[in-house]
Amino acid sequence: MANQVRIIGGRHRGRRLQFIPGRGLRPTPDRVRETLFNWLQANINGSRCLDLFAGSGALGFEAVSRGAVYLCAVEQHRAAAQRLRGNAELLGEQDRVEVIHGNALQLLRTAPDAPYDLVFVDPPFADALIEPVCALLETHGWLTSHAMVYLEQDAKRPWPTLPAAWSIHREGKAGQSAHRLLRRNIAG
Template sequence: MRNKTTKNKAITKSTDGFIRVISGQFRGRKLPVKDVQGLRPTTDRIKETVFNWLMQDTRDANVLDCFAGSGGLGFEALSRFASTALFIELDPSAAKQLAQNIATLKLQNAQVRHTNSLSFLEQKNSNTPFDLVFVDPPFRKNLAQTSCNLLEINNWLSEEALIYLEVESDLNTFKPPSNWLLIKEKKAGQVFCRLYQRQLN
C-alpha cells in the first residue's frame, strides 16, 4: 500500500521537478525542470485552458516563449505542431535544462537563448516575426508592461499575432498596446490569464 501511495504522489506532483505535455505528439511526456527560485511552471489546468483558446492557431505558428522557465508553454505548442519555437531564459541552469529537453524530444525546430528577455526584446527584429508569443514573467517585478511594449514596437509580432499574458491577479496597472484586442480572459487563483490578438493599425 505504501509503494502505491508513493507512486501516485510522484505522478500527480507535476510541478515538482517535472512538467507534463498534456496533448499532441508528445502527449504524456514528462520533462525535467530545475528547482530555480521564482520559477513558476504554468499548471496543467491553465495550460489546458490556454490551448483550448489556441486550438485553431498553434499548428504551423512561429512561437516565442519569453521568460521560458520550464518551457511548459513552448513545449506544449511544439507538441501541437507549431512550426518553430524560441525559448528565452536568463537562469543558466533552467536554460541548460531547456536545451536538454529539446534534445530529448529530438526537436530540430526549437532553440534556446540564454539571455535577459528584456535585453533580447529591446533589439529590433529583422527576422521572421512571431505568430504566437507567451509572456509569463516572474511576478511583482514590473516586467509584463515593458515586455509587451517592446514586442509591439520592435517588430517581433506578425500582423495578427496572438499574445498570451500570465500575470498576478492583483496587477491592475497593465495596459496593452492600443492595437491589441483582448479576446480571452480568465482568473485562476492568484493568476490572470489573458489572450490578446494584434490588430492592424
C-alpha cells in the same frame, strides 16, 4: 532535485520534462495550459512561437507538441536554459527549438530575424515586466499582423496598459494567477 512538468496534448502528450527550480518560477498549471491551448487550437499549427521567461518550458513545448514549427525559448537562468536544451533533445525537437540564454528585455530591444505568430509572456510575479515587454514586442517588429500574445500575472495586480492595436480575445483566473490571451489587429 529537478521538478517535472507534463505535456498535456499533441504528439508528445504525456511526456514528462525535467526543469530546474528558480526564483519566481512557477510552471503554468495543467488546467490553465489546457484552457489556453483550447483557445489557441486554430492558431498553433504552423506557427512561430516565442516563449519569453521560458522557465520550465511548459508553454513553449506544449505549442511544439501541438504543431508549432518553431520555438524560441528565452531564459535568463543558465541552468534552466541548459535544461530546456536538454528537453528539446529528449523530445527530438532540437531542430525546431532554439533556446536563448539571456535577458528578455535586452533581446526585445533588438530586431528579430522574423516576426512571431504566438508569444508567451509569463514573467516572475514579483517583477513588473508585462507592460515594458508588450511595448517592446509592438515597437520592435516581433509580431506578425495577426499575432496572439498570452500574458500571465499575479491575480492581485491590475493589468497594465497594453498597445492600442491589441484586443482581449479571452481571459480568466486560476488560483493566484490571472491570464489573458490578446490578439493583435493590424491591417495588412
